[in-house]
Amino acid sequence: MSKLKIEDLTLIFGKEKEEALALLKQGKTKAEILKKTGCTVAVKNASFNIEKGEFFVIMGLSGSGKSSLLRCLNRLIEPTSGSVILNDVNITSLGDKELQNVRKKEMAMVFQNFGLLPHRTVLENVAFGLELQDIPKEQREAKAQEVIEMVSLKGYENQNTSELSGGMQQRVGLARALANDPEILLMDEAFSALDPLIRTQMQDELIDLQEKMHKTIVFITHDLDEAIRLGDRIAIMKDGEVIQIGTPEDILTNPADEYVSSFVEKVDRKSIITAASLLFEKPTVAIFKKDGVEGSLRKMRSSGLTSLPAVSVDKHFLGFVYLKDILELKAKGHQTIEMAIVKDVPVAYPETTVEQMLPFIAENGRAVPIVDRETNKLLGIVAQTSLLIETTGTSWENVTGNSIDNLQNEVI
Numbered sequence: 001m002s003k004l005k006i007e008d009l010t011l012i013f014g015k016e017k018e019e020a021l022a023l024l025k026q027g028k029t030k031a032e033i034l035k036k037t038g039c040t041v042a043v044k045n046a047s048f049n050i051e052k053g054e055f056f057v058i059m060g061l062s063g064s065g066k067s068s069l070l071r072c073l074n075r076l077i078e079p080t081s082g083s084v085i086l087n088d089v090n091i092t093s094l095g096d097k098e099l100q101n102v103r104k105k106e107m108a109m110v111f112q113n114f115g116l117l118p119h120r121t122v123l124e125n126v127a128f129g130l131e132l133q134d135i136p137k138e139q140r141e142a143k144a145q146e147v148i149e150m151v152s153l154k155g156y157e158n159q160n161t162s163e164l165s166g167g168m169q170q171r172v173g174l175a176r177a178l179a180n181d182p183e184i185l186l187m188d189e190a191f192s193a194l195d196p197l198i199r200t201q202m203q204d205e206l207i208d209l210q211e212k213m214h215k216t217i218v219f220i221t222h223d224l225d226e227a228i229r230l231g232d233r234i235a236i237m238k239d240g241e242v243i244q245i246g247t248p249e250d251i252l253t254n255p256a257d258e259y260v261s262s263f264v265e266k267v268d269r270k271s272i273i274t275a276a277s278l279l280f281e282k283p284t285v286a287i288f289k290k291d292g293v294e295g296s297l298r299k300m301r302s303s304g305l306t307s308l309p310a311v312s313v314d315k316h317f318l319g320f321v322y323l324k325d326i327l328e329l330k331a332k333g334h335q336t337i338e339m340a341i342v343k344d345v346p347v348a349y350p351e352t353t354v355e356q357m358l359p360f361i362a363e364n365g366r367a368v369p370i371v372d373r374e375t376n377k378l379l380g381i382v383a384q385t386s387l388l389i390e391t392t393g394t395s396w397e398n399v400t401g402n403s404i405d406n407l408q409n410e411v412i
């Protein structure tokens with residue numbers, strides 16, 4: 001179920017909004033509109049859904065419109081046109097009072113610069129939102145204490161926040177947001193001010209927390225590595241436009257344009273790309289027992305491969321068969337291939353990452369079989385060359401001197 005629906009949302013800064021909006025409709029660019037009207041198009045026709053419980057990351061360079069878009073979600077900034085639907089309620093048309101309620105109960109924001117009250121204690125900061133709602137002291141402090149423990153700040157309740165390190169201050173920021181039990185957390189570059197080690201630690205803790213909380217999180221970052229670590233899906237923004245939305249793997253394997261590619265190039269793909277996206281698109285060549293020695297030789301010859309997976313009639317993976325062993329059987333006059341099936345072969349599953357498959361690289365160049373975790377059916381094979389390409393970033397032709405089509409021409 002979609003928690004948030006963002007429909008054709010546009011945000012323009014400046015006085016001549018109507019004129020700017022009209023020019024936008026005519027297809028004029030952000031730069032042209034700025035020149036003609038003095039208005040900045042911060043968000044342009046954004047439309048997408050965020051699912052309940054999803055960790056949704058909005059990523060883009062500075063000035064691409066991420067913060068503006070995020071602030072339109074709770075109307076800290078009023079969108080110029082379009083709507084934001086939260087649980088089927090169009091919050092763009094709510095009156096002040098209803099909007100206050102949404103902000104108090106449904107959404108909470110965590111800011112990059114923490115936004116804490118420096119002369120108040122951790123406990124008071126965390127309970128502050130509840131205090132504004134006139135929740136009795138005892139009750140709000142009990143709730144604050146609970147979330148303080150969730151973000152590992154137990155023991156620091158009575159410290160002034162100005163005495164805390166950046167990482168700890170951001171824990172207070174997070175605890176304050178969680179104290180209201182919001183359904184949606186809006187996090188604006190929440191970890192960007194932290195040094196790299198603390199930042200990674202906070203990312204890990206947020207991932208752990210989210211596994212328990214199942215909130216809907218909208219997280220902004222300009223860092224693709226962070227987006228990939230955290231996001232179930234990532235929206236990439238450029239010049240106010242959302243130019244691609246997808247899972248981290250979608251974005252790495254199919255960048256929508258040069259801009260996205262330029263980010264993606266710098267990412268370490270090994271831990272993200274899975275066997276599923278490396279599976280040969282066409283069905284894998286495999287050997288059945290009924291193929292016998294002659295049939296196996298034919299399949300190896302026509303595929304140009306010196307080792308092939310063997311499968312049962314219902315395509316369960318049995319092991320690997322090597323050309324040299326088949327030739328030996330032939331020389332000895334055997335017709336069945338049973339003795340040539342090497343059974344002790346590591347298998348991967350669709351969700352196995354390239355990094356996890358690297359130890360499977362064998363000296364004899366055998367491919368990695370990918371099987372269904374439940375049924376052990378062979379889904380396909382990943383050639384070692386694919387793994388090398390993924391780890392070195394080079395092309396098929398460079399590694400194999402061959403094209404992928406030559407490697408497969410027979411169907412299981």
Ligand SMILES: Nc1ncnc2c1ncn2[C@@H]1O[C@H](COP(=O)(O)OP(=O)(O)OP(=O)(O)O)[C@@H](O)[C@H]1O
Pocket residue numbers: 013014040041042060061062063064065066067068069222
């Ligand atoms: N209050 C404002 N008045 C006028 N223009 C603004 C205002 N806030 C943002 N902008 C402009 O809107 C565009 C989007 O800015 P925004 O801050 O949303 O981008 P961002 O991707 O969040 O960048 P950053 O990571 O630097 O915060 C930019 O061109 C910016 O200059």
